Amino acid sequence: MIKTDIAILGAGASGLFLASFLDGKDYLLIDHNQTPLKIKVSGGGKCNFTNEFVTPDNYLGDKKLIKKVLDNFSNKDVLRFFRDIKYKKIKNNQYFASSSNEIIKKLNKKKFLAEILGVEKDNNFIVHTSKGDIRANKVVVATGGVSYKKLGATDIGYKIAKSFGHCVTAPLPALVGLSLQKEQFWMKNLSGVSLKAKIEVEDKLFFDDILFSHRGITGPAVLNASLYWKKGKIKCDFLPEYDIKKSNKTLSNALPLPKRFTLEFLKTHNFKDLPVNHSQKAINLLKNYEFAPAGNFGFDKAEATKGGVGTNELVKLESKFVKNLYFIGEVVDVTGELGGYNFQWCFSSAKYIADILSKMI
Ligand SMILES: Cc1cc2nc3c(=O)[nH]c(=O)nc-3n(C[C@H](O)[C@H](O)[C@H](O)COP(=O)(O)OP(=O)(O)OC[C@H]3O[C@@H](n4cnc5c(N)ncnc54)[C@H](O)[C@@H]3O)c2cc1C
Incomplete structure (x- = not known):
């Protein structure tokens, strides 16, 4: 059985961003897609990765938590992180890359390509995948929302949360016609x-x-x-x-x-x-x-999913019920407006957990 210290479930915006702060650490990124397709298609292929003006008021969700997470890693920090890629400010506030491939290249990491089927816990976690089980000391769920199934979205993150006793606010299409x-x-x-x-x-x-x-x-x-x-x-x-x-x-x-x-x-x-x-x-x-x-217009046309893993059962994005189980990105019940706010949330929440994990290792 494969063993790792940190299993990151999902190699989309938040999972990849987290991994970029874990160089040299023992982690495994698991995804059924080789390419982060939502990043690829985002912003019409140019990925609107942050905004000039980001406040908790641009989000639906727990404002206190959102503030804490954004304060820890702001839009300025995101711009600093991507300073070596070509990007442009559009409509005076939205930052777009010259191509979303540049963002993907910058975040690219090795992945374990498999379908995630579920997670159990005895002494440590067992992640069930289509290519066998993986043992991990810590699990970060970064499997996103359920919109755009054709890009690889599934409800596995919600299923995992529920299997550990968490409430999931009913997912609904957002940023949709x-x-x-x-x-x-x-x-x-x-x-x-x-x-x-x-x-x-x-x-x-x-x-x-x-x-x-x-x-x-x-x-x-x-x-x-x-x-x-x-x-x-x-x-x-x-x-x-x-x-x-x-x-x-x-x-x-x-x-x-x-x-x-x-x-x-x-x-x-x-x-x-x-x-x-x-x-x-x-x-x-x-x-x-x-x-x-x-x-x-439904989930097939929705750029985001509102609802998700309830934040009142998370402390600093860690499960209140199960130690070392974390949730980041869109799987959490936090949804941003159009204009780069959702990637900003993904990056900030990933960095929040990266800081916690770095202190532990
Ligand atoms: C068309 C479109 C355009 C968008 N444009 C923008 C934009 O310009 N700016 C912006 O801020 N936001 C945009 N968004 C929203 C943004 O893409 C998402 O909020 C963001 O990608 C969420 O990141 P995440 O890491 O939480 O999840 P995702 O990026 O969705 O990553 C989740 C990963 O988990 C994997 N996964 C899921 N289930 C399984 C499973 N069972 N087994 C294995 N792997 C699994 C998926 O393959 C995926 O790689 C757009 C979304 C869409 C659909």
């Missing part, structure tokens, strides 16, 4: 159209692009809204920067919106394309458009 109820099907006629809007959901406000698609609405503002949306209504301001002026031009000519959108909106809501001066009602509706989405 929203589907529409019948009353909003007019938006489907706008497939391919995009515009800048403000979306209000719970107590959060996102000002970014909305993209209409044949399935519903997507784009950065919607993906962010999906993180906080719990059924019920969201509010859209389709004219966030419009200063209403007296004008004799018709709405479709005067408004800073794609003409196709304005005409479809007016038709659906029984307004005529009249001059701005006579269109206060339509403008009000465009600025305060409330509706309840039907649902979301």
Whole structure:
């Protein structure tokens, strides 16, 4: 049987990052994929690996824990870590690599390629894999969330947590497009159209692009809204920067919106394309458009999974119930907004455990 001191389950963003601080230590990285596919496809192949402004408010989850973990390894530390790769700041705050392959190259480590099947404990841990059992003194679960199964995601991390008595907050798709109820099907006629809007959901406000698609609405503002949306209504301001002026031009000519959108909106809501001066009602509706989405596009299209291993049963990311069992990355019930926040969480939580393990060895 293979023996190791530290078994790292999952060689994605958080598992690889942890391993990069364990050089010279006795560890084994286990994954069924040779390549960290989520890093590869992330940010449209350019991996948005952190953000200029990172606070616990950019995350859904236990704010105190998030703060502690981010304070220990911040966005500045992430930028320092990747200082020798080519990267760019986009939209004034999001850091993208010139290619996600650069991030992968920097994090590359040897892996034990096998399916992880479960973990048991007697004196130490036994990790069951498709290629046999592995004995380990410590186990770090870094198997991620369940979105994008085609990239290798499984629920094994949740199963392992549950098998040791942990609660797992129901996993749900996040950073995902929203589907529409019948009353909003007019938006489907706008497939391919995009515009800048403000979306209000719970107590959060996102000002970014909305993209209409044949399935519903997507784009950065919607993906962010999906993180906080719990059924019920969201509010859209389709004219966030419009200063209403007296004008004799018709709405479709005067408004800073794609003409196709304005005409479809007016038709659906029984307004005529009249001059701005006579269109206060339509403008009000465009600025305060409330509706309840039907649902979301599902795990196959979700960039993240909200929910996961409950943080109130972890102390410093270690299981309260089983010593030397740790959880890092997306498997934990912490989910970030769009813009590099999820990789930042993965890297910070990995470094948090790296520091603890380094002191022990
Ligand atoms: C399309 C897409 C784009 C994204 N873009 C961004 C972005 O630009 N910026 C950002 O911050 N976040 C982005 N994310 C989110 C980000 O990729 C994840 O939050 C992050 O990868 C989670 O890291 P992790 O280490 O927790 O899990 P993962 O990176 O998912 O790693 C988990 C690893 O465990 C392995 N594994 C799982 N189950 C098993 C098993 N049973 N046996 C063996 N191995 C197993 C998987 O193969 C995988 O390698 C994106 C996600 C997607 C899907």
